[in-house]
Amino acid sequence: AQSVAQPEDQVNVAEGNPLTVKCTYSVSGNPYLFWYVQYPNRGLQFLLKYITGDNLVKGSYGFEAEFNKSQTSFHLKKPSALVSDSALYFCAVRAHSGYSTLTFGKGTMLLVSP
Amino acid sequence: GAGVSQTPSNKVTEKGKYVELRCDPISGHTALYWYRQSLGQGPEFLIYFQGTGAADDSGLPNDRFFAVRPEGSVSTLKIQRTERGDSAVYLCASSLGGGSGQETQYFGPGTRLLVL
Secondary structure: OOEEEOOOOEEEEEOOOOEEEOOEEEOOOOEEEEEEEEOOOOOEEEEEEEOOOOOEEEOHHHOEEEEEOOOOEEEEEEOOOOHHHOEEEEEEEEEOOOOOOOEEOOOEEEEEEO | OOOOEEEOOEEEEOOOOOEEEEEEOOOOOOEEEEEEEOOOOOOEEEEEEEOOEEEEOOOOOOOOEEEEOOOOOOEEEEEOOOOHHHOEEEEEEEEOOOOOOOOOOEEOOOEEEEEO
C-alpha cells in the first residue's frame, strides 16, 4: 500500500528566512508527487507536482520541491518565507503504473512570523 | 474560469438523518473524486467517477454512503442514517480526464458536515 509521511506537525519560520516542509513517501514503482496548500475554511490549492525528469520542480508562489529517489523524499522549499505563506501543507503520492488513488499525508502547519 | 463548487458549505444534521452533498466540477472535466477530511488528517479517498460511472468506490466506508453522477457532470454524495462519526469536511475534486496518475486534481472548498 502506498503512504506519505509528513514528520512535522508544525514548522515555524521567521519571515524572510528559507523554509522547508518535509515529505517522504512509499509507493510501488515510480511515483507521481504533489504538494497542495490549504488555507482556513478553504479547499486544497495545487502548488506543484513531480512527474518525471528534472528532480527540482518549481511551482506557484515561489515554492519548489526536490524529488530524491534514493531517500524517497519530496521536500517543499521556498528561499524566503512570507507571513502570507502561513497555512496547512499536504504532500500526496500516486503510483506511476496501473491505477492507484491519490494518497495524502496528514499535513504540516507552516507558521511564518513577522 | 469557474473552479469546483460544492453545496452546501456547511450542513448540520441529527444522528440518523439522510444528507446529500453536491459537487459541480470544472466544466469539461470528466474525472471526479470525493474525499473525506477529518480534523487533523489529510483527505482520504472515497470514490472516483470517470464520466457517469463509478470507476473506483473502494474508499466508501460502508453501505450508508453512496454517490451518483448521472449526467457525467454534477455529482451527489448521499449519506444515509448519519452517525456522529460521519462529521468531517467532504471534499470534491475534478481532473481533465482519463484518470491518469499525473493529472492534477482541482479541489472545491468542501462541505463541512456536523452530525449532532
